[in-house]
Amino acid sequence: MTTIHEVARAAGVSISTVSYALSGKRPVAEQTRRRIEDAAAALGYTPDAGARMLAGRRTHIFALTEPLRADTHAPTHMAFVLATAVAARRHDYDILLLTEEQASQGMSRVTSSRLVDATLVLDVAPDDARVEIARSISTPTVFIGIPDDTEGLTCVDLDFEAAGRMAVDRLADAGHTAITLLGQPVVAYRTSNFARRLRRGVVDRARTRGVQLQTTSSGRVATEEATVRSAVENALARGDRAFIVHAVDDVHEVLLSVLAERGLRVGQDVSVISAATTFDTAALGVPIDVIPLDPAQSCTLAVETALRHLEHRGTPPEVHLIPPVYRAAGSVRAHAD
Amino acid sequence: MTTIHEVARAAGVSISTVSYALSGKRPVAEQTRRRIEDAAAALGYTPDAGARMLAGRRTHIFALTEPLRADTHAPTHMAFVLATAVAARRHDYDILLLTEEQASQGMSRVTSSRLVDATLVLDVAPDDARVEIARSISTPTVFIGIPDDTEGLTCVDLDFEAAGRMAVDRLADAGHTAITLLGQPVVAYRTSNFARRLRRGVVDRARTRGVQLQTTSSGRVATEEATVRSAVENALARGDRAFIVHAVDDVHEVLLSVLAERGLRVGQDVSVISAATTFDTAALGVPIDVIPLDPAQSCTLAVETALRHLEHRGTPPEVHLIPPVYRAAGSVRAHAD
DNA sequence: TTGAAAGCGGTACCAT
DNA sequence: ATGGTACCGCTTTCAA
Numbered sequence: 001m002t003t004i005h006e007v008a009r010a011a012g013v014s015i016s017t018v019s020y021a022l023s024g025k026r027p028v029a030e031q032t033r034r035r036i037e038d039a040a041a042a043l044g045y046t047p048d049a050g051a052r053m054l055a056g057r058r059t060h061i062f063a064l065t066e067p068l069r070a071d072t073h074a075p076t077h078m079a080f081v082l083a084t085a086v087a088a089r090r091h092d093y094d095i096l097l098l099t100e101e102q103a104s105q106g107m108s109r110v111t112s113s114r115l116v117d118a119t120l121v122l123d124v125a126p127d128d129a130r131v132e133i134a135r136s137i138s139t140p141t142v143f144i145g146i147p148d149d150t151e152g153l154t155c156v157d158l159d160f161e162a163a164g165r166m167a168v169d170r171l172a173d174a175g176h177t178a179i180t181l182l183g184q185p186v187v188a189y190r191t192s193n194f195a196r197r198l199r200r201g202v203v204d205r206a207r208t209r210g211v212q213l214q215t216t217s218s219g220r221v222a223t224e225e226a227t228v229r230s231a232v233e234n235a236l237a238r239g240d241r242a243f244i245v246h247a248v249d250d251v252h253e254v255l256l257s258v259l260a261e262r263g264l265r266v267g268q269d270v271s272v273i274s275a276a277t278t279f280d281t282a283a284l285g286v287p288i289d290v291i292p293l294d295p296a297q298s299c300t301l302a303v304e305t306a307l308r309h310l311e312h313r314g315t316p317p318e319v320h321l322i323p324p325v326y327r328a329a330g331s332v333r334a335h336a337d
Numbered sequence: 338m339t340t341i342h343e344v345a346r347a348a349g350v351s352i353s354t355v356s357y358a359l360s361g362k363r364p365v366a367e368q369t370r371r372r373i374e375d376a377a378a379a380l381g382y383t384p385d386a387g388a389r390m391l392a393g394r395r396t397h398i399f400a401l402t403e404p405l406r407a408d409t410h411a412p413t414h415m416a417f418v419l420a421t422a423v424a425a426r427r428h429d430y431d432i433l434l435l436t437e438e439q440a441s442q443g444m445s446r447v448t449s450s451r452l453v454d455a456t457l458v459l460d461v462a463p464d465d466a467r468v469e470i471a472r473s474i475s476t477p478t479v480f481i482g483i484p485d486d487t488e489g490l491t492c493v494d495l496d497f498e499a500a501g502r503m504a505v506d507r508l509a510d511a512g513h514t515a516i517t518l519l520g521q522p523v524v525a526y527r528t529s530n531f532a533r534r535l536r537r538g539v540v541d542r543a544r545t546r547g548v549q550l551q552t553t554s555s556g557r558v559a560t561e562e563a564t565v566r567s568a569v570e571n572a573l574a575r576g577d578r579a580f581i582v583h584a585v586d587d588v589h590e591v592l593l594s595v596l597a598e599r600g601l602r603v604g605q606d607v608s609v610i611s612a613a614t615t616f617d618t619a620a621l622g623v624p625i626d627v628i629p630l631d632p633a634q635s636c637t638l639a640v641e642t643a644l645r646h647l648e649h650r651g652t653p654p655e656v657h658l659i660p661p662v663y664r665a666a667g668s669v670r671a672h673a674d
Numbered sequence: 675t676t677g678a679a680a681g682c683g684g685t686a687c688c689a690t
Numbered sequence: 691a692t693g694g695t696a697c698c699g700c701t702t703t704c705a706a
Binding site: 001044046047048049050051052053054059061064068072074075077078081082085086089094095096097098099100102106109110112113114115 | 338381383384385386387388389390391396398401405409411412414415418419422423426431432433434435436437439443446447449450451452
Binding site: 013014015016017020026027028029032051053054055056 | 691692693694695697698699700
């Protein structure tokens with residue numbers, strides 16, 4: 001292992017100069033800096049992580065807690081984990097994984113041993129056990145998702161309510177008077193908060209706009225094709241010609257195939273909006289208007305928020321709701337008078 | 338933050354005694370030890386991770402590299418990540434996540450900075466880029482999966498070939514003379530090694546036993562219901578009454594529903610074996626004989642292997658293939674003469 | 675059975 | 691612009 005001392009000797013300078021040259025925290029003569037960089041490269045020098053953690057103020061590690069509940073949608077979850085890791089690396093941070101029981105109890109362990117600088121919380125439940133732990137620890141914690149009681153917490157998430165309202169507005173503007181919300185599995189409305197928030201936005205705005213609304217689930221714990229199919233068929237039988245889909249790709253596929261079977265054209269006979277969507281709707285074949293839920297955006301914001309709180313330790317807690325955007329693709333019919 | 342000095346002062350002993358009492362690396366008088374433990378508990382002492390990494394020989398962190406390719410089956414992958422984390426924690430280790438480009442380049446970074454003690458490799462490709470990195474670094478690396486060239490590498494995995502042979506044997510023993518292998522998506526035979534190995538075992542043993550074999554895929558990149566359905570229908574048309582399924586749960590469901598439509602009873606009219614399966618087949622409704630691929634077993638073994646190599650740095654590389662086991666559930670018919 | 679002290683490899687202050 | 695050095699908090703000899 002190469003140490004800073006060997007680099008210093010090779011470059012003919014003191015170790016403090018090496019440290020400053022490499023960290024850039026103090027100006028170093030151009031020529032000296034080059035000598036040091038060359039020596040470091042030649043010797044294959046990499047600063048020792050433990051020594052840096054001990055001497056410095058930062059560990060350059062974030063904890064990422066994920067309970068990995070059975071009803072977690074794996075592909076979506078993976079997208080968030082990946083996005084977090086990528087965002088962290090951009091700021092020279094690594095991700096330490098805390099799963100299952102470790103997700104809560106591990107939070108205390110890794111923060112009090114100063115293994116991590118801050119904690120990012122994924123897969124947030126309404127009454128999440130990690131909320132009280134977050135309040136009890138001194139290092140910053142950022143929730144990617146919104147628990148019921150956000151008192152004293154810092155949270156980051158898409159504004160699902162606004163997304164729900166936005167979807168209703170678009171359909172109402174297009175002249176639709178009866179809308180069906182193809183929602184999440186039943187269990188999601190108990191274990192998650194985002195499902196409720198989107199539904200709340202849809203329900204509220206539907207009332208305001210005076211449109212009829214039918215809300216349905218896509219299954220008990222996961223997508224059930226028969227459930228989705230009959231929900232769609234009932235909607236069509238009622239005369240609904242507008243769908244807001246807040247669900248995984250499978251549900252979209254079932255909806256589109258039922259519509260195709262009936263010879264109903266999306267964007268003309270029927271309007272469809274996919275709300276808070278993480279997957280690539282291009283794979284569906286039919287272009288669909290979408291209000292995306294972008295893991296990269298949420299996770300980048302979460303990482304930057306954590307860093308900001310690390311920088312200024314007094315920063316007050318904040319709940320940051322990301323405004324939804326609408327990506328039109330022609331799946332909502334033009335206004336019918 | 339409480340340090341070892343404060344604990345020492347509170348207990349009226351030296352810091353070395355505290356260290357030894359807490360680590361158990363040197364006998365400490367029963368009564369002294371109690372005093373120290375009480376003091377540590379009262380003060381809420383947690384050893385500083387950075388200091389431990391620097392002074393000690395161990396970081397107590399494993400790197401887990403996962404490329405997260407687009408064709409990775411998310412639920413299966415998550416099961417492996419979880420199993421690894423759980424196994425690691427049992428030995429007081431944490432998991433540092435390396436994803437995407439970081440999966441390879443990060444390996445060098447975290448090992449040369451001594452952030453981690455060893456590296457665990459998930460989602461191994463036949464010509465995995467991480468193979469050459471593993472050879473170039475000095476800390477132990479354990480592959481959970483088998484690349485094409487295992488020269489100098491330590492790998493752990495289910496013996497897929499043996500699993501394939503085992504499945505054929507069972508069906509041949511039951512008197513079947515024509516078997517269909519419902520395999521992985523096409524892409525898996527290019528990007529993974531386990532798919533090939535299972536197929537090889539099946540093909541070889543089918544030849545040896547003199548049974549006819551038809552191998553099929555379940556789709557291009559993922560499960561395609563139509564593809565599976567027609568594969569099953571063709572098999573039945575040919576007269577095949579024996580299926581080996583090496584695929585995700587969806588494929589099993591399609592198979593079982595086609596059989597049900599035809600009024601064919603599993604275990605009587607038709608035999609089915611699920612090979613190298615990670616999901617819970619109980620959810621399928623019909624009891625199915627299964628040769629499980631247990632993430633917990635593979636990952637536990639991987640962690641223990643890493644620790645062993647850490648303990649005895651000279652340990653020669655080893656490829657450990659886990660012998661498959663057969664769990665009968667009555668889905669293979671009794672011998673028909 | 676216990677203690678003293680020399681590191682581990684950096685960071686950052688205080689000098690020069 | 692650079693160097694000397696006092697830590698950071700713990701592990702582990704070496705002594706007693």
